[in-house]
Amino acid sequence: MIVPAPDPREVREASLEELSRLRLPLPPRQFPLVWEPGDEIELRPTAEIEARIAVLHLILARCFGLPPQAAMSWLLASHLVEMVTPPEFQFVTGAKGDHRSFVLHHDALFSLAWVLGLTKQLDPTMPADERLVERLPNIAEGETFRQWRSRILTAPQHPADTAALLDLYYCLDWAYLEVDRVGRSMPGLVDAHAIGQRRWALEWAVILRGPYHEEPPGWEEVDLST
Known part of the structure; x- marks a missing residue:
């Protein structure tokens, strides 16, 4: 379902109010909006999000001791091999890659489950x-x-609600990294890594349509640099 995107400035104002409530630093004035007025938004197909949840769940199972043969057997039986990215496949089959980074996907999975x-x-x-x-x-x-x-x-969330949460986590990602940088305590039980993972999942799940947006990125292509 493609719908008009909500006013990005109103959404940003609400995001900044939430940062203030959490007593987090606010991003600079030039901090970019996630979308522009007049853009449209939609969610990725439910089946695609379900497949990504299942793959991330399998990755986490491998992190906590599931043997590679059992993992591959499950992927084959579930017809999900093509949904696994190359780095994930190397980890599933040979435990190659950063084990800690794969464990962090727990919060990305949580975010997609909310979607x-x-x-x-x-x-x-x-x-x-x-x-x-x-x-x-x-x-x-x-x-x-x-x-x-x-x-x-x-029961997928409405695209506008998901986009609004994406904007919040976009701002939170900056704020948590800033808090981490200056050595302040976090406002809750979640750290900057978890916030980044949740933002990653939302960035992937929300498709933005407009003159300044490219085609939706693959899972490994999501840009968290800004």
Whole structure:
């Protein structure tokens, strides 16, 4: 569903109010907007987001001891091999790559779960919902991607609400890195790495349409540099 994007300045004002409430530093005046007036927004297809959740869940299972043979068997049975990025495939099959960076994907998965309505909140001061694992594929019991999809009931967020949260996490990412840089304490139980992962997932899930936007990036192509 493609819808008109909300006023980016009103959304930004709300984001800055939330930063102020959390007693976080505000980004500079020239901090760019995420979209422009007149742009349109949509979410990636639900099936694509579900597949990304399943792959990230498998990656985390590998981080915590799932053998590579079992991981590949699950991917093949679930017909998800093509949804795995090259760095992820190397990690799944040979444990190559930064183990810690893959563990951090826990918060990216949490963010995508919120997009699909599998969890009710994405509070920047609170860690991921521990009960979320009950709503993810039971890889240990051999539940395939198709079986999982038939078990869950997704209720995707409205694109405008998701875009507004993306703007908030865009600002939060800057603020948390700034707090980290100067050595201040965080306002809650979540650190800058988790905020960055949540923003990564939202950047990927929200598709922006307009004269200044390129085609939606792949998972590994999401730009978090600004």
